[in-house]
Amino acid sequence: MGFLTPDRIDLPALVAAVSAPERGGVVTFHGLVRDHHAGRRVLRLEYHAYAPMVEAECGRIMAEAEDRWPCRVILRHRTGGLAIGDTAIAIVTAAAHRGEAFDACRYVIEAVKRRVPIWKREYYADGTEAWVDPTAPGGTVAAGSP
């Protein structure tokens, strides 16, 4: 299906893909690469992914959202190396009215964060690097050989 991409995300193309005359509400969410995390300055990051499961899980999440709300959903997530300010994820939902579009978009981003097997490795200004781990104290675990 191609939810995961090494290439820059083309948001206008995603909006066009779900827009239609009967859908008057379009909501877009972009997640951008932030320059700080837990008090450390981030220089860049890498996304690592279990690509076949990313495709399967994103497909399931999209189907759940479209089943729950009368809407169309499209999403893309980057993999590989990203710079500060790059779009890491984009989600577009389109529905007849804004309520369904907002609700579906929120559902999709929260489900992606919880369920889609993608891992973020951050590189810091102090020369260290770490895997982001929302379950760890401080939100990261040190990267590299144990």
Place this chain on the structure above:
Amino acid sequence: MSTSPGSSVRVLLFARYAELLGTEAAEITIPAGGTVSDAVVAIRALPGGHLLPPRLLVARNLVQVGLEEPVGPGDELALLPPMSGG
């Protein structure tokens, strides 16, 4: 009936877990009729496996599953560190 030799199962490792075990894929052997729980025991016995955290998320054939789920020949298992996409 003779004792079954068990099943050989491929396990994929990612991100921090691949670093801890020094590999992105491993073959393990689990008892015939074994479960994800048996697979986790076998993975912990691999070099570096003792460094894995106590609680592990496991996917079988691209779907997250519980420890009691069966695992058979041809299944692909993956150990999933806490996810941080989005």
